[in-house]
Amino acid sequence: MAEGHGNAALRRLALGLMAATGFAGLGYQIVWTQQFALWLGHEAAAVMAVVAAFFGGLALGSWLLAGRIERSPRPGWWYAGCEAVIGLWGLALSALMPALGGGLQSLTTLQAAGAQLWAVAFVGCLVLLLPATVAMGASLPAMQRVLSLQAGETPDGRCWAGLYAANTAGAVAGALGAALVLVPAWGLARSAMACAALNLGAALLAWQWYGRAFDLPAAVAREGNARGPLAMLFATGLLGIGYELLVVRVLSQVTEDTVYTFALLLAVYLAGSAAGAQAYRRWSPAAMDDSGQRTTRRLGGALALACLLGASSLWAAEALRDGVTSALLGVADPMSAAVTAEAVLAVAAFAPATVVMGALFSHLCRCAMAQGATSGRCLAVNTLGGALASPLIGVLLLPAVGAKAGLLLLACGYAALGWRSPRSPWAWAPLTGAALAAVLAPALVFIQQPEGGRLAAYREGVSSAVSVVEDAEGVSRLYINNRQQEGSSASWRVDGRQALLPLLLHPAPRHALFLGLGTGVTAATATLDPAVNVQAVELLPEVVELSSLFTAALADQGVELQRLRVHAADARRFVRLSPEHFDLIVADNFHPARSGSGSLYTVEHFQAVRARLADGGLFCQWLPLHQLDLPTLASIVASFQSVFPQARAVLASNSLSTPVLGLVGGTGTLSWQPGQLQRRLAQVPQAAAFGFEDPLALLGSFVAGPSSLRQWAAGAPLNTDDRPVVAYRAPRATYAPQGPPVDRLVAWLGQLDPQTDSLVDRDGDQAWSSRLAAYVKARRHFIAAGRGVPPLADPQAMLARIRDPLMNVLRESPDFRPAYDPLWRLATVVAARDPHAARAVLTELIRLQTARTEAASQLDALGVPP
Known part of the structure; x- marks a missing residue:
């Protein structure tokens, strides 16, 4: 009876150990996959190679060691030894992963892709993980051998299924525990250490209860053909x-x-x-x-x-x-x-x-x-x-x-x-x-196709499905996996501004790099500057292919697509391996919650970008506020300023539904002279079509200075490779958006100081600095005014609704064209139906504008009756 109770206790211990090590095994897989992706990239070939290497090591361990374990008189020692090797190697990798990952990355080339990248990633990861994965592959057979013989069963007994079930159940807990608890709270390295502690604890218990207490007979060879x-x-x-x-x-x-x-x-x-x-x-x-x-x-x-x-x-x-x-x-x-x-x-x-x-x-x-x-x-x-x-x-x-x-x-x-x-x-x-x-x-393809619209293009790739959908008005949108919109043909002006704003702020750029392609409009717009060599990096080859459907329409704006060189590669890996230095680097507004995107907002990535900047170079990181909550934004801002202490914040446009913020940093000072900016605008005359008519429109886009940003983000955790705060926090805003984006934008702007005095070089005109301060203040009031003004289909009703708020903005800064332009357009449309109301608006606009004569001639040309 006592022996039966002893066997039952040992069986329960075995099941507990297998559950614990199953937790650790899945925890390792999640941690190691994320760590290797940081160095090898998120290309499909690299990600799949890491998974294949992990599985390959398990298979090798089971194949090579199981026979020896089967013949060993003390399989308990084998089990304890395997768990000890896993734990010790897990601890070693926790300390050495940055160096090992960097060495593995150096074995790849800038243009490595497909079979070449897969081979490097597979062989490299297989070798680096081999001690642990071989031991993992042998641990389950070792415990099966111990338990079956101690229970008096033959090796083909059903205890194997119980051990496998316990180990897999532990893996379930490991998958959830690593993603929901360990990595968000402790980071990758400490999570791996926690898994190593489970392995080492299992080794000690196995040594105590299975290694010394029993000296089992070696297995007897059996005949049969199990092919x-x-x-x-x-x-x-x-x-x-x-x-x-x-x-x-x-x-x-x-x-x-x-x-x-x-x-x-x-x-x-x-x-x-x-x-x-x-x-x-x-x-x-x-x-x-x-x-x-x-x-x-x-x-x-x-x-x-x-x-x-x-x-x-x-x-x-x-x-x-x-x-x-x-x-x-x-x-x-x-x-x-x-x-x-x-x-x-x-x-x-x-x-x-x-x-x-x-x-x-x-x-x-x-x-x-x-x-x-x-x-x-x-x-x-x-x-x-x-x-x-x-x-x-x-x-x-x-x-x-x-x-x-x-x-x-x-x-x-x-x-x-x-x-x-x-x-x-x-x-x-x-x-x-x-x-x-x-x-x-039907095909298992999910596409949000609007009524009256059509599917213009679709590409099924290795890691993602990419589609272009055209609505009834002819507006095309680019989607990744039907969920992530990468831009549209209607947003070309805002997309172009994301290239021109940082491009014009640099006094003499020659080499520009864009991280992320999307529709291609942003990177393509940079070719409007004839002196700039433009390169772009995009992870998905399917996006590169379909971007041509959007960029072709830019030819009328003077864009030279043949001057845009696109690389299909992982942005992080490209930045680290490129031998070039760039005057300007612009990073797309990557969706922070999507798998892998959070690594493009880490301190280490920002450090790599800084190392790739030439003297006096600028880096602009765009951020989608409509896909972020403010705590996640604070972590990104704190991480950016840890590398670029003098960073400033800008707005790409005045959009209330999809506000895009930008963080601008560099290797030099971030102050400008109006004359310098005027010369840059003359070099790219097409910039006026994107809303950059004068230096005020450029510098007026800044909404927060360095010390203001630092104070606002104080106390926010840094987003690092080891502690991926953004990847685990940003999904909360995706699953449960916290109100309209304009509310977050207004709340954010209200806590920041644009620090316009330091934007203008000391040799600049003081009167011009005052105009800039008024311009920035007008922008904030313009956004706040638009918050409560929904669009109306009737131009006359819309003019009546926005007239007073926008006039007040213009009285604050007559230079603020974003308030002037919609009033002028609506008044000219309404002129035929209500000429007196239209003339009253246009007359007031003329009074508020500095160029009174030019505006008066415009009024006469329109033929609006008195």
């Missing part, structure tokens, strides 16, 4: 991870695609696998009939149907998301409702298939071990199949056939595993379902 089950294990690894990849790609068009989204999807996938393994352990028969082939066929057929069922939920993903969100908004906060909706989508897509996957994996392992294979060999071939899923399915299959055909092919692959006889109706059920879906179901 069939092992081949199926390889196929299920390939198909299972392939299914995960394709489902995640489809759902990225429906979900917000944040770090929380990825954690939820991964957790649900693993939870289903753990549940299936545990169910198999509990309900499978003690003895297998027909060498387990009947159960294999049944589970294979069931898995094919489950994949079809899970895939079918994807067609209803948008409706399901909206329904869950709407149902929960009355009882939960917006973020909880949105995250719950994403969790429901994950359950619908993954739960049916992954439960059967867990059961089938456990059963195939049992079959293989019964025929002489070791548990390590089973794990190795299955993991190897998973490692190959990224290049074969993610890189080759998905772009070639699309997500819909890819998922149906995977279901057919599972159906082949469960094939019995052509006469059996169950053999044909999955194939019939796949054939019907292929013919009747």
Whole structure:
């Protein structure tokens, strides 16, 4: 009785250890994937290579060490040793990752892409992670050997399924714990240290309870041929991870695609696998009939149907998301409702298939071990199949056939595993379902197409789907994964301003670099300066291709597209590896909540940009306030000013719905002379079409000085590579927007001082400085006035509504053209219907303008009657 209780206690300890190390294993994977992406880039090839290297190390460890463990009289020592190696190597990588990552980055080239980048990333990560991943791959077989012999079972006993279920359940907790708790609170390095502590604790406990207390007999070699089950294990690894990849790609068009989204999807996938393994352990028969082939066929057929069922939920993903969100908004906060909706989508897509996957994996392992294979060999071939899923399915299959055909092919692959006889109706059920879906179901492409609009272009890439949608008015918009708008043909003026504002502030730029392409309008506009060599970097090749649909229309503005050189590469990696120095670097307003974008707002990235600036160079980082909350903005501002202490803030335009802020820093002083700016404007005469008519329009865009910014952002945590504050905080504003963007803009501007006195060089005209102060003050009042003025379709009613607020702005600064222009346009339109009201407005505008004679001639030319 005591011995039975002892065995039960040791079994519970084993399950606890496997759960703890499963938590650590997933925590490592999340941390290491993020760390390597910082150095190798976020290109699809690099990201998939890191995942493949992780899986490859696991497979290698299981393959090489499982046989020795099987022959060892003390497998408990092996388990303790593996956990100790994992923990110690985890601690070593925590300290050495910056140096190792930098060395790995140096092995890549500036133009590395595709197979070349994949090879460097795969081999480099495989070598750097090898000690830990090999030990991870051997730890589960070691514990299975210990537990099966101590329980008096043969090595093909069902305890394997229980250990696998416990380990996978721990991995579920690791996926959620790392994303929701560890990394946001402690950062990447300390999170890895916490995982290392779990491994080292497991090693000590295993040494105490399994290493010394038992001296087990070595395993007896068994006869058998396990090629069939092992081949199926390889196929299920390939198909299972392939299914995960394709489902995640489809759902990225429906979900917000944040770090929380990825954690939820991964957790649900693993939870289903753990549940299936545990169910198999509990309900499978003690003895297998027909060498387990009947159960294999049944589970294979069931898995094919489950994949079809899970895939079918994807067609209803948008409706399901909206329904869950709407149902929960009355009882939960917006973020909880949105995250719950994403969790429901994950359950619908993954739960049916992954439960059967867990059961089938456990059963195939049992079959293989019964025929002489070791548990390590089973794990190795299955993991190897998973490692190959990224290049074969993610890189080759998905772009070639699309997500819909890819998922149906995977279901057919599972159906082949469960094939019995052509006469059996169950053999044909999955194939019939796949054939019907292929013919009747639409493509798994989600595109928000407005009424009367059309899809102008669509490209399915390895990591993202990119589309161009044209509405009924002919306005085209560029989308990534149907969720992230990268610009439109209607915003060309604002996009162009984001290039010209920093470009004109530099006295004599010769080399300019744009990080992020989008529609291409911003970078292309820089070619209006004939003296500037312009380069741009864009992560997605599909965006580079489709940007031509937007930039072609700029030819009428004098843009020379042939002078724009575009690189398809990761911006961080390009900045670190480029041998050039640039007079101007402009970074796009990357969506901070999207996976990977937060790394473009870190202190380390800003330091790399500063190192790439030439003497007197300028750097402008644009920020989308409509996609940010103020605490996240404060972290970005604090991080920027830690590298550029004299940084100032500007506004790209006066937009109230999509305000874009800019942080301007440099290697020199940030003050200007009006005469210098006037000469720059003369060199780019087209700037007037973008609203830069005079130096006041340039310097009047500044809204905050250095000390004001520093005081406002005081106490905000820095966003660093190790502590990615933005990546984990910004999604909150995406899931639960905090009111209209104009409210945040007005609140932010109200706390800042533009410090206009220091904007103008000491040799500048004092009267001009006073005009600048009035101009900046007028801008704030203009924005505040527009906050409560919704647009009206009737020009006469609109003129009546905005006349007094805008006139007051102009009385404060007659130079403020953004208030003058809409009044003049509306008055000229209304002149035919209400000439007296129009003349009153135009006369007042003439009185307020310095160029009274010119305005009077304009009035006469319009023919407005007295």
